[in-house]
Amino acid sequence: MKKVIGWIIIIILSVCSFMIVKEKTEIYNIGNENDNAEFKIKYKGLKGAVDFTSINDKIYIAFPHMIKCIENGKEPYTVLNDENLNIECAEPVGESLYFISNSKLMSYDINNKNVKEHIANLPNTGDYKNILLKSYDDKLFITIGAMTNSGVVGDDNTWISENKDNHDLTPETIKVNENSKGAFVKKGEANTSNQTIKASEIGNSSVVIFNTSTGDFETYAWGIRNINGIDITDDGKIYATVGGYEPRGDRPVYNDSDYIYEIKKDHWYGFPDYSGGDSLESPRFNLEGKDKVKMILSEIPMNPPAPYYQYTNVNSLGWIAIDETGKIAKNNKGSIFFYNKENNSIYYSLIGGVFEKFIGLNSDCVATSMKIINNELYILDSGNGFLFTIEGKQ
Helix, strand or coil, X not given: CHHHHHHHHHHHHHHHHHHHHHHHHHHHCCCCCCCCEEEEEXXXXXXXXXXXXXXXXXXXXXXXXXXXXXXXXXXXXXXEECCCCCEEEEEEECCEEEEEECCEEEEEECCCCCEEEEEXXXXXXXXXXXXXXXXXXXXXXXXXXXXXXXXXXXXXXXXXXXXXXXXXXXXXXEEECCECCCXXXXXXXXXXXXXXXXXXXXXXXXXXXXXXXXXXXXEEEECCCCEEEEEECCCCCEEEXXXXXXXXXXXXXXXXXXXXXXXXXXXXXXXXXXXXXXXXXCHHHCCCCCCCCCCCECCCCCCCCCCCEECCCCCCEEEEEEECCCCCCCCCCCEEEEEECCCCEEXXXXXXXXXXXXXXXXXXXXXXXXXXXXXXXXXXXXXXXXEEEEEECC
C-alpha cells in the first residue's frame, strides 16, 4: 500500500512539475522566430497596465487609476493613486509625467508630487478616442483621432447614444460640398453648397503641439485620420502609423490600407477626402456594385503628402519606435520598428528601406505599448502582466 501511495505521489509531482515547466516555457517563449533577438522579462505583475515610460533610469508604469515606479530592480511602489483618474498613456518631459485622463491633459511632478491639469475637453469621445503623447525637448505632441470613419456621423458610431450632438471638429476652417448626410455636423443635419465650417481650438484628426514651458498649444498638423503609434528621431522627424478608412457607415470606403507617414508641420494629410495621398474618388477605392465615394470638401487645403510606407490592410499597424543607435537589429542605425496587430509581430526597416519581420509574438501576448529605452525595445504585455525587452544579438 505504501508503495502504491508513493507511486501516486511521484506521478502527481511529475505532472505538477511538467505543468510548471510548460507554463514557464510558454511565458518565457514570448517570441521565437528570430535567432538574433534575445528576450528578457524585466518586470512581472503588471496586468491591467496601459502604458510605461522612463525618467532618470526609473520605470513608471501607468494603470487606469494609478502610476507606479520601479527602480533598481525593486518591487513597484505607487506614486499616484486616484480613483477619479482614467489614465490611458504617459510621457515624460523633464521631471514631470504627462498623461491623458478622460478628455484632459494632466501632469504629475515626480519631485513635489503635484498633479496639474493643462488642457480640458479634448475631443476624444469618438471612434478613435485613444490619444497618444510624444515629447521632444520641452514640447509635447498630442494625437487626436477622428470622431467618425470618414467625416459623417451614422448608425455605425456606437457612441452616439451618449453623445448625440458630437461630430468631427475641424482644426482649420474648411468649406464643404452639399451633402444630405452631413459632414462635420451632428447626425441628421445636411451640408449646404460651399458651406463654411469654422475651425475649433482643438480639432479631430490632428496633432497638437503643447509647450510645457509656457502652456501654449497649437495645431501642428491635421487631416490625419487616426494615429496608432508615434515616435520622433533625434533630429526631430516625426513618424506615425495611421489607420485607413473602413467599409462601414453612411460613407463607406473600400480597399484602403494602413500607412506610416512622416508628419510635418502645417501639412494636411487628407481626411476626410484622401488616403495614402490619393483622392477617395480614385479607382483604387472603387468596389463593383458599390456607390462611388463623393468628395466632402469643396476646396482642398493642399495636395496631401504620400505615405512613407503602405501596408495591405486596415486596422493592422500599431506602435512604432525608432532605433537611433542600431543596437537592436543588425547594427542598423535609424531602424523603424512597428507592431503589426494582424499577425502579432514586430517588423523593422531602415528609414527608406524595405520592412521585414523581426520577431513574432505568442498569441496570448497583448502588446499594449512599445518604446525604446536605453537601446532596448521594451514591450508592455498587459495580458500576461509583463514588461519585457527585445535586444538584438550583435
